[in-house]
Amino acid sequence: MKNPNTADYLLSHGIKPSVHRVAVMNFLLNNRIHPTVDTIYAALAPSIRTLSKTTVYNSLKLFVEKEAIQVIEIDDKGARYDACCDKHGHFKCLACGGVFDVFKMPYLNQDELGLSDFKITDCQIYYKGYCPDCVKKEMHFNSNN
Amino acid sequence: MKNPNTADYLLSHGIKPSVHRVAVMNFLLNNRIHPTVDTIYAALAPSIRTLSKTTVYNSLKLFVEKEAIQVIEIDDKGARYDACCDKHGHFKCLACGGVFDVFKMPYLNQDELGLSDFKITDCQIYYKGYCPDCVKKEMHFNSNN
DNA sequence: TTCATATTTGAAACTGTTACAAAGTTAAAT
DNA sequence: ATTTAACTTTGTAACAGTTTCAAATATGAA
Numbered sequence: 502m503k504n505p506n507t508a509d510y511l512l513s514h515g516i517k518p519s520v521h522r523v524a525v526m527n528f529l530l531n532n533r534i535h536p537t538v539d540t541i542y543a544a545l546a547p548s549i550r551t552l553s554k555t556t557v558y559n560s561l562k563l564f565v566e567k568e569a570i571q572v573i574e575i576d577d578k579g580a581r582y583d584a585c586c587d588k589h590g591h592f593k594c595l596a597c598g599g600v601f602d603v604f605k606m607p608y609l610n611q612d613e614l615g616l617s618d619f620k621i622t623d624c625q626i627y628y629k630g631y632c633p634d635c636v637k638k639e640m641h642f643n644s645n646n
Numbered sequence: 647m648k649n650p651n652t653a654d655y656l657l658s659h660g661i662k663p664s665v666h667r668v669a670v671m672n673f674l675l676n677n678r679i680h681p682t683v684d685t686i687y688a689a690l691a692p693s694i695r696t697l698s699k700t701t702v703y704n705s706l707k708l709f710v711e712k713e714a715i716q717v718i719e720i721d722d723k724g725a726r727y728d729a730c731c732d733k734h735g736h737f738k739c740l741a742c743g744g745v746f747d748v749f750k751m752p753y754l755n756q757d758e759l760g761l762s763d764f765k766i767t768d769c770q771i772y773y774k775g776y777c778p779d780c781v782k783k784e785m786h787f788n789s790n791n
Numbered sequence: 792t793t794c795a796t797a798t799t800t801g802a803a804a805c806t807g808t809t810a811c812a813a814a815g816t817t818a819a820a821t
Numbered sequence: 822a823t824t825t826a827a828c829t830t831t832g833t834a835a836c837a838g839t840t841t842c843a844a845a846t847a848t849g850a851a
Binding site: 664682683684696700703704707722723724725 | 837838839840841846847848
Binding site for chain 2: 628
């Protein structure tokens with residue numbers, strides 16, 4: 502489960518690998534579930550008794566700035582974080598709250614999009630609906646996820 | 647500037663056209679600027695002295711539910727509202743805060759996306775960067791827009 | 792005119808996030 | 822070892838956008 506190269510990964514992005522930062526990055530690398538801040542904090546707090554939620558926020562913000570991870574702001578129920586920085590879309594299930602990767606994306610270049618004179622710095626594609634499991638369970642009532 | 651069919655438009659979507667609702671919908675139909683709640687409220691409040699911001703929130707929420715408009719949640723700085731419900735992308739300028747339509751979109755169907763067993767209810771494509779005007783003005787410092 | 796129903800209001804609550812000053816940690820130079 | 826400077830972390834409070842909710846108001850049919 503432990504990735505010994507987490508500190509190196511942070512260093513390669515110009516991030517000083519403090520104990521807390523390594524723990525947060527490690528969680529993201531080993532749990533590809535697009536977790537929220539709360540999920541990360543809840544998972545790490547028991548074993549790192551001195552961890553505060555602000556530090557999780559600070560670390561994630563720094564990682565995003567240094568392009569070590571990407572942030573998925575698919576709704577207003579808490580940002581999701583993804584250790585995979587490759588360009589890809591995301592699907593969020595409105596029943597279970599799960600976020601799925603969508604890798605088969607049809608990206609167009611700037612000219613094709615009709616944005617020739619723009620400077621594009623970010624592109625995000627978000628799908629919403631119900632995942633296969635929840636479709637089967639007919640969990641179409643909307644929860645708070 | 648006035649669109650006499652606004653009430654009919656609301657009715658055709660199963661929305662009772664109260665005075666306030668017509669005013670909000672009318673603003674959206676005549677001002678295709680993807681306004682925020684604050685923008686709409688600030689524009690209408692002077693002429694409709696009894697209007698409250700909660701009513702703007704309530705009306706917009708109802709319109710979205712009834713699919714009379716669509717909501718653009720491109721960042722956490724306030725939702726944008728679009729009277730055009732056609733499937734299209736949006737670009738937000740990080741300097742001036744303007745939101746632009748991106749109509750030339752490469753939509754794939756569910757199978758092509760690899761989401762065959764999912765039930766998709768919504769798709770949003772968001773671009774960020776700098777619009778032509780701000781590129782020219784070299785307004786690349788980030789504001790709070 | 793009365794009554795039932797729907798709409799609107801305004802204040803308070805709520806949520807995710809950020810700001811900030813104080814406290815703690817780290818590691819190099821002495 | 823001790824000092825020092827720079828950085829990291831904490832915890833509280835602030836903040837913004839949005840929602841909740843009970844009371845007040847408006848609407849329209851009987």
